Amino acid sequence: MQPNARVSATGIRDSDTLNSEVRRYLIVGPSWIGDMVMAQSLFITLKQQYPDCQIDVLAPAWSLPVLKRMPEVNGGISADVAHGEFSFFKRRELGRSLRQEKYTQAIVIPRSWKSALVPFFASIPLRTGYRGEMRYGLLNDIRTLNKKVLTQTVQRYVAHAYAGNATEPPPIPYPALRVDADNQQKLRQEFGLKSKRPVLAMMPGAEYGPAKQWPLSYYRELAQALVEKGWQVWLLGSEKDRVAGEQIATTDNIHNLCGRTQLVDTIDLLAMARSVVSNDSGLMHVAAAVGAEVNVIYGSSTPAYTPPLTNDDKKNIFYLGLECSPCFKRECPLGHTECLKGISCSDIFKKISEYDQD
DSSP states (O other): OOTTOOBOTTOOBHHHHHOSSSOEEEEEOOSSHHHHHHHHHHHHHHHHHOTTOEEEEEEOGGGHHHHTTOTTOSEEEEOOSOTTOOOHHHHHHHHHHTGGGOOSEEEEOSOSSGGGHHHHHTTOSEEEEEOOSSOBTTBSEEEOOOTTTOOSHHHHHHGGGSSSSOSSOOOOOOOOOOOOHHHHHHHHHHHTOOOOSOEEEEEOOOTTOGGGOOOHHHHHHHHHHHHHTTOEEEEOOOGGGHHHHHHHOOSTTEEEOTTSSOHHHHHHHHHTOSEEEEESSHHHHHHHHTTOEEEEEOSSSOTTTSOOOSOGGGEEEEOOOOTTOOOOOSSOTTSOOHHHHTSOHHHHHHHHHHHHHO
16 A cells, blocks of 8 residues: 555546645544544544655544543544434534635544535535445445455555555554643542552443453452452443442442543553453553553454554453454343453463562
8 A cells, every 4th residue: 555646436546636725624523432442543644655644533522522632633623423323414514614714624433324415515525434324425435445464444444545455454653642641640649549559440341232341359359369469459341330340349449439530530540550350341442551550351342353553562362262252242142251251360460470579
């Protein structure tokens, strides 16, 4: 793939549409936090190709503070529609309001028909995305997604930055979120996190479903063992994870912060952790993007599809690869979740202890 040889599916040459003083991209972003973090690899790639380009991201309102932590993003634009909501007229109105921005190219990451409406109504001359729900006309640079070539989610995102259909996986720059040191100190004071003990962050939640969630009893056992070894444990997640946190935080030096922080607060808290234990979740990708060592537990999913995007010395993968794995189901179709139960606390404890000695 040649990054400087863009040709759209309509035959429009790069110089016909993008030869302006500043390339202006509108990226239609994904709807989940982990996917949004992975999308930063696309933003970085565009900046590597065209350092002076401007990147705006159309995204759910909740993600706008996260986008501010990405140096490559010029601005975030709220989609103002709920996840799964069609809202044709809202999208048409928003698109028309964006015509004045004079974007030179749109990249539509989601593969739904409705996600391509805003760039179309914004009259953006080059509109790039994968063939999805019959988006002919809405997109004029339609790519064919070859899942055998682009095996990872992040590869599929980054490939949008290059011309034509991918014939090999593109290079992947790792996401890197900014950290707010002042907010870190504020959070320490607010939650009484002043101990000099090293920090282990745990994210026990699994928004996708129980087939991706390591048993809470295992989390509790691991947390208690590490506290005895001199660590403190911070439990992070949404309000939905508060009860799970309560089941784990049964002793001193285990702090249940689930549901008590904003997403940007979680970014700053994870940046203070020496090590992280997580299911395959959105917050796992956040932890990797702030440089924490991540210990990731895979059940119904696989590290071949959504690996933590960080250096090898910063990640430990726990995946059994059973005959039934990966099934990508929300609940175990066999009713036993042995792909998770078979990963022992001692295995993870040993890895964290080795890191502690470095």
